[in-house]
Amino acid sequence: MTSLKTLDLVGCKLDGQIPRAQGLCDLNHLQELNMHDNDLNGFLPPCLANLTSLQRLDLSSNNLKIPMSLSPLYNLSKLKSFDGSGNEIFAEEDDHNLSPKVQLESLSLRGRGQDAGALPKFFYHQFSLQYLNLANIQIKGEFSNWLIENNTYLRVLYLENCSLSGPFLLPKNSHVNLSSLSISMNHFQGQIPSEIGARLPGLAVLLMSDNGFSGSIPFSLGNITWMQILDLSNNNLQGQISEWIGNMSSLEFLDLSGNNFSGHLPPRFGTSSSLKSVYLSRNKLQGPITMAFYNPAKIVALDLSHNNLTSTIPEWIGRLSNLRFLLLSYNNLEGEIPIQLSRLDQLTLIDLSHNHLSGSILSWMISTNPFTYLYNSYDSQQSFEFTTKNVSLSYRGINMWYFIGIDFSCNNFTGKIPPEIGNLSMIKALNLSHNSLTGPIPPTFSNLKEIESLDLSFNKLDGEIPPRLTELFSIEVFSVAHNNLSGKTPARVAQFATFEASCYKDNYFLCGEPLPKICGAAMPPSPTPTSTNNEDNGGFMDMEVFYVTFWVAYIMVLLVIGAILHINPYWRRAWFHFVEVSINNCYYFLVDNLPILSKFGFS
DSSP, X not given: OTTOOEEEOTTOOOEEEOOSSSSGGGOTTOOEEEOOSSEEEEEOXXXXXXXXXXXXXXXXXXXXXXXXXXXGGTTOTTOOEEEOTTSEEEOOOOOTTOOOOOOOSEEEOOOSSOBOOSOOGGXXXXXXXXXXXXXXXXXXXXOOTXXXXXXXXXXXXXXXXXXXXXXXXXXXXXXSSOOEEEOOSSEEEEEXXXXXXXXXXXXXXXXXXXXXXXXXXXGGGGGOTTOOEEEOOSSEEEEEOOXXXXXOTTOOEEEOOSSEEEEOOOSEESSOTTOOEEEOOSSEEEEOOOOEESSGGGOOEEEOOSSEEOSOOOGGGGGOTTOOEEEOOSSOOEEOOOGGGGGOTTOOEEEOOSSEEEEOOOSOOSOOSOOOOOOOTTTTTOEEEEEEXXXXXXXXXXXXXXXXXXXXOSSEEEEEOOGGGGGOTTOOEEXXXXXXXXXXXXXXXXXXXXXXXXXXXXXXXXXXXXXXXXXXXTOOEEEOOSSEEEEEOOOSOGGGGGOOGGGTOSOTEEESTTSSSOTTOOOOOOOOOOTTTHHHHTTSSOHHHXXXXXXXXXXXXXXXXXXXXXXXXXXXXXXXHHHHHHHHHHHHHHHHXXXXXXXXXXX
């Protein structure tokens, strides 16, 4: 097929090496070759240089060994796009006598964490790059700002997890075309350059998380008109969160979590009409939750957990009609859950744990509506921490959109558990532990068919454990310890056969496996109350033993006092002097007041 121009072999389960002689290398009219998602291995054959008409080459998601220098592709002068992601990228010594003829517009070598050394000279000869992805390749060294300077049409640059260090260096001149820059998960230090907004004015996506940046957020970032995604999480940034952040009109996603920001929350996002996700957790923010959103109906995620926020949960949260994730845990919030939260019929996850909240639990806190997932460009950045199965887990990307959970643990909630919670058939985790909830466990909990973690421990629940809970075949963690439950434990079948005695401990009227107390065993009879103690002890105290111990203790006290007075003459004289003075005082008191007492009939 010598005239073949396009060959697509995606996902064909091909294995072995790319033929080095006949076959592909003879297709000198081939313009597009796609062998993505196979099991090919070995090195790139030198005969690929024969494909002089090739414009697009995709070998991603195989087990090939591709040199970082891309030397087998040097002579492909028409090649504009190469994707070698998901293969083994290795370092190859540069041949300084060779000069590449290829000028790529798109290059992706997203690796598997291999050490590829410094950037080879091939990259110094590239001036037409528009898309460059070198993520997960251990390049090391400082940031190669010349990549931006040399490629004036560069729009996307991904360098996350490349072991880059030192300061973050900006290009010397303004670069208006760069719209997406990711340098997350590196070892950058120092401050974010103050002129970043002026040098990179076209940024729409800026990802700088998981580094060692310090200082404050540069004011010039607020001048970037088209900024949509800003992620500065997990650094050492400090100071107050500037109010100008609320004036970034195109901003959709903001993540400043995991820093050392202090002071109050930004009072308003006055012009951020597109804002959907706000993550400010794990900082040192203080004061009440006073935030105003330009378009509250667009807010989908609000994470203010792990701060020092005080006062009550504000009523305005009820206006966030499309809110799906609300995390306010590990603060100092108090008061009751505002009734306005009942309007949040799209809510799928709420975490109010580790606060000082009180009152009763609302019965309509979680959406039961089927969820239709809509892709967002920043989904890979979104994440939250939620404790389930007794472990704090991080949910990221598309997975978080399908997780449904409630955590109200470690508060002061009272009253009964609303039986309506049993209608949340898709919930994965429910934690109501460490409160003061009373009443029985709702039998409707047997409808929670998808639940994996159910923790009701450390409350004041009573009654029997609903026997139909054994129908929860997905449950992995279950605890009702430290309550006032009675009756028989659930049958040791299905998942409940895996739960140990610690899941039921400190329920003194509970019996059955795995507890040591056997149901129906002969129990010692309660003492029969006598006519002298029936009304006083109610069957809970042996009054005969009480009287004996009381008189023994009384006599022992008198004997100890007498022994002390006998041994110590000074205390003995003082004691008798005290008794004498007391008797005289009583005598003179009666003598002086006798006329008055006689009027009242005392003689």
